[in-house]
Amino acid sequence: MADIARSFNDLNFLDHLSTGNSFLHRLDPRVKLLTVMGFIFAVVSFPRYEISSLLPFFFFPAVMIPLANIPVRYLMRKYLFLLPFAVLIGIFNPIFDREPFAFIGPLAVSGGMISFLSILIRFTLTILAAFILVAVTGFNGICLALKRFKVPEVFCVQLMMLYRYIFVLSSEAVKMARARELRSFGRKGQGIKPYVSLIGHLLLRTWDRARRVHTAMLSRGFHGKFYMRRPLALKASDVIFCLAWLFLFIVFRLYDIPAVIGEILTGAVA
Amino acid sequence: MSHHIVELKNLTYVYPDGTTGICDASVRITHGESVAIIGPNGAGKSTLLLHLNGFLWPSSGSVRIGDAPLTKETIRDVRRTVGMVFQDPDDQLFMPTIHDDVAFGPYNLGLPNEEVEERVNSALSRMGIMHLKDKPPYRLSAGEKRRAAIATVLSMMPDILVMDEPSTGLDPFGRRQLIGILKEFTHTKIIATHDLDLVADLCERAIIIHDGRIKADGPTADIFRDEALLHECGLEKPFSMQSCPICSPVPKP
Ligand SMILES: Nc1ncnc2c1ncn2[C@@H]1O[C@H](COP(=O)(O)OP(=O)(O)OP(=O)(O)O)[C@@H](O)[C@H]1O
Numbered sequence: 001m002a003d004i005a006r007s008f009n010d011l012n013f014l015d016h017l018s019t020g021n022s023f024l025h026r027l028d029p030r031v032k033l034l035t036v037m038g039f040i041f042a043v044v045s046f047p048r049y050e051i052s053s054l055l056p057f058f059f060f061p062a063v064m065i066p067l068a069n070i071p072v073r074y075l076m077r078k079y080l081f082l083l084p085f086a087v088l089i090g091i092f093n094p095i096f097d098r099e100p101f102a103f104i105g106p107l108a109v110s111g112g113m114i115s116f117l118s119i120l121i122r123f124t125l126t127i128l129a130a131f132i133l134v135a136v137t138g139f140n141g142i143c144l145a146l147k148r149f150k151v152p153e154v155f156c157v158q159l160m161m162l163y164r165y166i167f168v169l170s171s172e173a174v175k176m177a178r179a180r181e182l183r184s185f186g187r188k189g190q191g192i193k194p195y196v197s198l199i200g201h202l203l204l205r206t207w208d209r210a211r212r213v214h215t216a217m218l219s220r221g222f223h224g225k226f227y228m229r230r231p232l233a234l235k236a237s238d239v240i241f242c243l244a245w246l247f248l249f250i251v252f253r254l255y256d257i258p259a260v261i262g263e264i265l266t267g268a269v270a
Numbered sequence: 271m272s273h274h275i276v277e278l279k280n281l282t283y284v285y286p287d288g289t290t291g292i293c294d295a296s297v298r299i300t301h302g303e304s305v306a307i308i309g310p311n312g313a314g315k316s317t318l319l320l321h322l323n324g325f326l327w328p329s330s331g332s333v334r335i336g337d338a339p340l341t342k343e344t345i346r347d348v349r350r351t352v353g354m355v356f357q358d359p360d361d362q363l364f365m366p367t368i369h370d371d372v373a374f375g376p377y378n379l380g381l382p383n384e385e386v387e388e389r390v391n392s393a394l395s396r397m398g399i400m401h402l403k404d405k406p407p408y409r410l411s412a413g414e415k416r417r418a419a420i421a422t423v424l425s426m427m428p429d430i431l432v433m434d435e436p437s438t439g440l441d442p443f444g445r446r447q448l449i450g451i452l453k454e455f456t457h458t459k460i461i462a463t464h465d466l467d468l469v470a471d472l473c474e475r476a477i478i479i480h481d482g483r484i485k486a487d488g489p490t491a492d493i494f495r496d497e498a499l500l501h502e503c504g505l506e507k508p509f510s511m512q513s514c515p516i517c518s519p520v521p522k523p
């Protein structure tokens with residue numbers, strides 16, 4: 001049960017990171033959103049059997065994570081938590097797609113294996129990019145940027161509420177889990193039964209609390225608009241940041257960098 | 271000014287599960303009054319207050335804030351007029367930092383940035399939590415959360431202040447500060463609380479609720495003197511009005 005409390009604190013932590021004040025935090029949310037969207041688009045648009053040309057894209061997280069001061073261990077934990085979902089998506093590829101695709105010595109590697117691996121790499125890259133984006137922009141910032149990109153306001157506010165809702169839900173879960181744990185005195189409680197009613201209660205309580213939070217927002221004049229402390233203002237550094245990355249992504253997308261390097265090296269040797 | 275009148279007429283609210291929260295309550299509070307709502311746990315204090323900003327809608331009876339009855343059309347103006355501090359501060363803090371939370375209301379009022387900052391800073395320093403400005407709400411102690419929740423409402427500068435147990439969880443100094451702030455606030459105040467000394471200090475009028483019904487409504491001093499009434503409603507005299515058994519033993523009649 002301590003797990004629930006842990007993962008909740010983890011979530012909070014991501015939110016908390018976004019209140020930092022590094023160079024990345026100070027960039028306009030719009031350019032960060034655009035950059036990460038460009039990154040994800042480039043990564044996802046590769047054909048399914050691609051592996052080597054995906055690797056250069058790790059350059060982006062490798063630069064951004066230290067710059068943004070995101071603790072790597074924390075990031076790894078979140079990533080491992082989500083990994084099973086990617087495995088689930090790709091797991092059938094090696095089973096259905098048995099066509100030999102390449103040979104490593106005498107070992108035949110099926111197309112399915114390759115595409116599975118490709119899915120995992122892409123998943124890793126997109127997840128890292130998404131984490132980085134939230135950690136340096138905050139969810140409010142992302143929603144605000146979306147709004148500026150003419151995404152309908154209703155949608156942005158929905159997204160925002162959804163995000164808040166996760167916090168509400170998890171904090172209720174933490175409180176209830178703690179109450180149960182304290183009263184079961186380290187034993188198993190009463191098996192599965194308390195959990196069933198726990199989940200029922202959780203939904204009701206969350207619903208109630210979400211309603212109260214919503215009223216509290218309305219009480220303070222909320223009418224579907226969020227404001228940000230840092231006003232949106234595009235600076236030269238913002239534009240340069242965005243263009244430089246996008247340029248790099250295009251190069252990575254168009255050229256198979258490892259192959260090019262390999263050619264140069266073997267060429268140099270030959 | 272008729273603008274800040276709060277009037278409940280035969281207000282009854284039955285919760286969806288059939289519990290009667292409040293039954294046939296009629297109250298009229300005029301501008302500038304400072305009213306305490308007291309009563310034991312489960313009496314219906316919170317239920318009554320939650321009608322004042324449209325969180326609950328009466329099962330029967332009506333609510334009037336200012337000149338108009340509370341309806342879906344008037345609710346936006348009403349919410350602007352009524353500043354409500356909820357019983358649970360967690361309901362009130364939903365932004366990434368305390369600063370953003372306190373600024374949320376003023377921004378929504380459409381104030382310019384400098385004015386918002388001014389109001390935020392003033393509300394934070396009045397509640398003594400300036401140093402918590404950039405902390406996220408879930409990293410605060412219970413008392414700090416309470417202070418922050420009150421600050422979010424102060425920054426709105428409402429015409430009617432409604433508070434549900436505002437002094438719970440505050441340390442003695444914080445409680446003093448709160449009383450000071452509330453004394454400064456000259457508009458209408460409606461405070462539900464178990465802190466009867468705070469009531470004796472702040473409110474000239476008190477309303478006792480017991481089992482969902484209004485049992486008494488009158489000057490605080492008179493109500494606190496009526497021991498039979500207090501006893502019947504499961505309440506006790508505030509400490510400040512109890513004679514000290516050590517220095518002045520109760521004379522036998
Ligand atoms: N969501 C709900 N559903 C059903 N019944 C409720 C609900 N909330 C409160 N009640 C019931 O309504 C009655 C009045 O509750 P209320 O919260 O108004 O009490 P209160 O006077 O504020 O008490 P306290 O001093 O403990 O805050 C209680 O009997 C309570 O059990």
Ligand SMILES: [Mg+2]
Pocket residue numbers: 315316317357434
């Ligand atoms: Mg209450």
